[in-house]
Every structure is written in structure tokens, then in C-alpha cells.
Amino acid sequence: xxxxxxxxxxxxxxxxxxxxxxxxxxxxxxxxxxxxxxxxxxxxxxxxxxxxxxxxxxxxxxxxxxxxxxxxxxxxxxxxxxxxxxxxxxxxxxxxxxxxxxxxxxxxxxxxxxxxxxxxxxxxxxxxxxxxxxxxxxxxxxxxxxxxxxxxxxxxxxxxxxxxxxxxxxxxxxxxxxxxxxxxxxxxxxxxxxxxxxxxxxxxxxxxxxxxxxxxxxxxxxxxxxxxxxxxxxxxxxxxxxxxxxxxxxxxxxxxxxxxxxxxxxxxxxxxxxxxxxxxxxxxxxxxxxxxxxxxxxxxxxxxxxxxxxxxxxxxxxxxxxxxxxxxxxxxxxxxxxxxxxxxxxxxxxxxxxxxxxxx
Amino acid sequence: xxxxxxxxxxxxxxxxxxxxxxxxxxxxxxxxxxxxxxxxxxxxxxxxxxxxxxxxxxxxxxxxxxxxxxxxxxxxxxxxxxxxxxxxxxxxxxxxxxxxxxxxxxxxxxxxxxxxxxxxxxxxxxxxxxxxxxxxxxxxxxxxxxxxxxxxxxxxxxxxxxxxxxxxxxxxxxxxxxxxxxxxxxxxxxxxxxxxxxxxxxxxxxxxxxxxxxxxxxxxxxxxxxxxxxxxxxxxxxxxxxxxxxxxxxxxxxxxxxxxxxxxxxxxxxxxxxxxxxxxxxxxxxxxxxx
Numbered sequence: 001x002x003x004x005x006x007x008x009x010x011x012x013x014x015x016x017x018x019x020x021x022x023x024x025x026x027x028x029x030x031x032x033x034x035x036x037x038x039x040x041x042x043x044x045x046x047x048x049x050x051x052x053x054x055x056x057x058x059x060x061x062x063x064x065x066x067x068x069x070x071x072x073x074x075x076x077x078x079x080x081x082x083x084x085x086x087x088x089x090x091x092x093x094x095x096x097x098x099x100x101x102x103x104x105x106x107x108x109x110x111x112x113x114x115x116x117x118x119x120x121x122x123x124x125x126x127x128x129x130x131x132x133x134x135x136x137x138x139x140x141x142x143x144x145x146x147x148x149x150x151x152x153x154x155x156x157x158x159x160x161x162x163x164x165x166x167x168x169x170x171x172x173x174x175x176x177x178x179x180x181x182x183x184x185x186x187x188x189x190x191x192x193x194x195x196x197x198x199x200x201x202x203x204x205x206x207x208x209x210x211x212x213x214x215x216x217x218x219x220x221x222x223x224x225x226x227x228x229x230x231x232x233x234x235x236x237x238x239x240x241x242x243x244x245x246x247x248x249x250x251x252x253x254x255x256x257x258x259x260x261x262x263x264x265x266x267x268x269x270x271x272x273x274x275x276x277x278x279x280x281x282x283x284x285x286x287x288x289x290x291x292x293x294x295x296x297x298x299x300x301x302x303x304x305x306x307x308x309x310x311x312x313x314x315x316x317x318x319x320x321x322x323x324x325x326x327x328x329x330x331x332x333x334x335x336x337x338x339x340x341x342x343x344x345x346x347x348x349x350x351x352x353x354x355x356x357x358x359x360x
Numbered sequence: 361x362x363x364x365x366x367x368x369x370x371x372x373x374x375x376x377x378x379x380x381x382x383x384x385x386x387x388x389x390x391x392x393x394x395x396x397x398x399x400x401x402x403x404x405x406x407x408x409x410x411x412x413x414x415x416x417x418x419x420x421x422x423x424x425x426x427x428x429x430x431x432x433x434x435x436x437x438x439x440x441x442x443x444x445x446x447x448x449x450x451x452x453x454x455x456x457x458x459x460x461x462x463x464x465x466x467x468x469x470x471x472x473x474x475x476x477x478x479x480x481x482x483x484x485x486x487x488x489x490x491x492x493x494x495x496x497x498x499x500x501x502x503x504x505x506x507x508x509x510x511x512x513x514x515x516x517x518x519x520x521x522x523x524x525x526x527x528x529x530x531x532x533x534x535x536x537x538x539x540x541x542x543x544x545x546x547x548x549x550x551x552x553x554x555x556x557x558x559x560x561x562x563x564x565x566x567x568x569x570x571x572x573x574x575x576x577x578x579x580x581x582x583x584x585x586x587x588x589x590x591x592x593x594x595x596x597x598x599x600x601x602x603x604x605x606x607x608x609x610x611x612x613x614x615x616x617x618x619x620x621x622x623x624x625x626x627x628x629x630x631x632x633x634x635x636x637x638x639x640x641x642x643x644x645x646x647x648x649x650x651x
Contacts (some may be wrong), residue, residue, distance in 0.1 A: 008442040009451075079408035083383075084374060108542065184403045184578040187506045302638050313504050323576045326413030327493070333445050337438045337475045337634055341537035341556045343620065344602055349531055 016024035037061035046280020052078030055167040100231040201319030210288035217307035222261040229253040257290035377424040387425035399544025406578040417575030419491035425553035434468035439476040439634035459543040477559040479638040482568035490553040497551040563589040606631045610643035
């Protein structure tokens, strides 16, 4: 005789215990340290800080370790922790023109003031497995030149002379951006709201959306005017003080994508912008973000909205990996009651159908 | 709910009930508005919780913002106190609040639920908190919130009536079996959350307060005590209840929602109450069970 299932609590406890054991793996292999993750898996750390919406390499590394390298799970851990943090205030806007450059390239101009700075990137490597990394090895010590101390003006300044590119200066009376972590997104959403959502959005989702605009679902003709990666200062101005305080620096990647625009009744033909800015070194995400930002401006620029990447409700409502991962995976939870209701319905419909057949 | 909402931390490092007091205040404000406009969805700045979106974060945030030290909490999922989600959420509140928990419906001051309303009648002063996956009853028919918001503003629910009508023309009956749409206080079309339609009548003129939290969709809504809640239907095709030909194999009840249990691999099955607490008590009281 069936007895109603009991013992869920014990089973959960055991599952959690087992998880700790499986996470550790073979105990004869030395345990992974979070500083190793921080130093040697820096791109994973950057992704987790972005989508986890918290700039803290140490905690991001801890999250990656705790999540056995499942980066979406790590983002989730970081976000749940973020909920418990009290908010001290907002920083002033970061100044990316004053960035301490580690890499800066332009695909629109061959040579430019400050030059192309390649930095450390996988872009120019041949993707051959390097079997020498299987063994411990001591890399040659590089003699690095001094950091590029000079701030590099954004390449887009070259357009200023001719007004060929729309301005990115805020209009007079431009309101402070809304904070999407304190006010839920309300549609139609303004651009600062959209950009906040895109920064936190899942890289894979954003990449797919951006790619779709290149394949005819939405029309953009983008050029990567400038991609820069480096350090920027974070500055706060406390209410009670009349001066600014520099509280440290963070690594960011910025992408300025420019797009051809045929012009409209009111605006002469010119180039328009798509903008991407993310924590850490994340060029793929910054580029995808700038493409999607531009395509979401369709309404503002009077373009017809036909493709998913132009539809802000579609993009912004499905971009967050915590939301999508949680809801897709909630299907693992028991659905006995709903399923029972459907089962009963299907049986009755079949019964009815067979009665009808019988009568005919 | 206790009058005095306590802020002392009960588990190292976290505030009472996990959320900080500012967030609780923000959620309570949304709750008050929701109670004032029965059935209307109120947006709120939903936070990431230590459980995933889709696993009850809306209900957890509502519970966390109203729970006090004197509360007695019951958590059920699919009617049962012992399924994984219920166990996990109960443990979460035990850890972060230290409040007393119970499996007995009438002992609880606060009941967080996923997909069921207890069989035992609710009483005044009790609060039901629902975990809601999709708060917008029109979402499957019109995914754009900009459009559904207009429909609610104009009380224009033709789209839903057409859907129900099409069900009848295709299948001879309305085929919604759970999350069956209701009209709250003759005004707002609402999703009762995925409770079976068997439970819908329990919402009508209920003595308890019903609060609905959708974390991922960032919406809160409410059905205050003694509110009219009508399940949609037509004069010639009224709302009808699910019924079973069988009784519960454990307690013999004939008037409860039954889950089907597979007993062997030859198609053998039997039916048992989905509300495990109610079932155990019926068994103790020596109800009809005689097998």
C-alpha cells in the first residue's frame, strides 16, 4: 500500500552534503583557491561581476568556486548576496575618456591619435590547443613598457567638426536615470533603463540578439568605431561634502558602434550610435550590447519595428539569466496538481470523443 | 501577523527575514496598494533572493516583509508540507526568522503556498501568500504588457472571453483546469496562480486575506477578506468544478482534490488527497477509511 511521501527534508539534506563532496572532486588533487580563480580565470570573473551586478573580483571568484564553475549559478550567488548589501549612494558618472588604456582599437580609422593599442587579446591567436599548458610552466618574464599614461580622447571626437555623428551629450534638463534595481522596468522604457538592463543581461542571449540584427532581423549597418578596455576611477560626491572623493578604480570595456542613418524629416543623414559598457574585459558582450542598444532605438529614430531585437519588451523581459534560468528550471519542481488537472481533462475529452464515435 | 515587526538579526550576518527594512517597507507599501485595489497588479522592485526566480521568490518576499516573531508559518507546495520546495522555503524562514512553523492549517497565522489552497476552511486573521509564476492572466493571449495594461485600465476583457468561447467551440467545454481566470470584486481580471480550478470557489468571500507575489515578473496583488471572486464562465457554459469518481485511498475523503499515484508498472494507480495535512487528520479521525 502506498504511503504518502515523507522524508523530503532528509533527502534534501543529503543532497546538499553530496554536492559539497562532488564539488571538491578527487581530494588527492589540491583544492582550488579563489585567488587562483581571480588571477587565472579573469574573464570568467568579469562575466560573473557583470551579470551578477556587483564589482568584486574576490566574491565573484568565491562564487565561481562555490558553483563548480557554472557561471550562471555564480552570477545568481552574487546577486542574492547583493540583495543584502545596503546602498551608500551613487557614484558620479565614470569618465571613460580619462581611461588608463590597456587596449584601444578602431575598425573605422587606420591610424588615429594615440594609435591602435592591441593589448592582451585572443583576437590574433591561432586557436590551436597549447599542450604545453598541460604541464606546470614558468612563463618568460615580460618587460612591460610603462602604462599609456596619457588619456586618449575618444576617436569619435573626430566627427565633431562636421556634425556627421549624433551628439552623445545629455540634453538640457535630462533627468537622472532610474535605477532598475529599485524601480521595476516600465514599458516603454527610456534608454538609460534599457542600457542598465543590457549590462546585466545574459551574454549569450545578447549575442544572439545582436547577431540576428546582422542577418536581416532588424537593419543595422554597424561599424566598430572604437573599443577600449582599461581602468577608470570611481568618484563619489557625498551630500554633506562639497568636494569629490576618488574611491578606487575599476576595469571596464567600452564599445562605440556607429551606424549609418538615412535621416528623417527633421534630421539630416548622419551616423547614429550604439553604446556598450561592461565591467572587466568583455569585448564580445560590449559589442553585442552596442548593437542591441542601437536596434532598440528604432522607435526614437522613426524606424519600423519588425524584428525581435527592435522590440524592447521582448529583449528586456528575456535578457536576465537569473529570470530565464530560474523559470525554465522551475519546471523541475513538482507540478502534480496542475498535471492532475490536465490529466483529468484529457481523459474526459477522450471519453466524450469515444462516446461520439460510438454513437455515429 | 505580529504588530511588532522585529528587526534583530536571528542568523549571523542577515537581517530578520533576510530582507533589509527598507526593502520590506517598499514591499508593504505595494501590499497596501494591492489590498486597496483588489485584483490589480502593483509593480514592485523585486529583489534577487537566495532561491531562484520561478521557485517562489515573490511569495518569499511577501512573507519576509510581513512576518513577525509571533507568527506561526505553514509552507505548502502542491498541497503538501513535505515536497522539496516547501521544505526549502520553510527552512529558509526558520533560519532567518526563527519563527514557529506548523503543518496544521488552523494553527498557522501565515500560509505560504504554491499551487493549492488548504482543504480546511480558512478563518479571519489568517494570511495566505501565493507564489505566482505569471501574474498577468492575459499574458498567453497578449504578451505585451503595454497592451494588457490598457485592457485592464478599460476593463476590456473580450480577449479572454473569446479564448473561453473558442475552447467551447473546439472541445465542448472550457479547457482551463488550473490558473483559471477570475474577476475580483467585479472589476479586475486576475490569475489565481496555478491552483486547480477546484480551489477557485475557496477565494470567493474568503475570511482570510490572500496576497499574491510574483518575483520574476515583479508584481504584487491581493484579494482582501470578504471579496467577491467570480470564476469566468457563460450562462450556458458556467464555471464547473473538477470531480473524481474515486475517493482518497488513504482517508476516504470524497470532497478533496486528489492526486493520482502510480503503484506499479502495469498501469496500476490510486488516488490520494493532495492536501497531506488534511488527509492525515482525516485518517486520525477515523474517517471513512476501511481498506
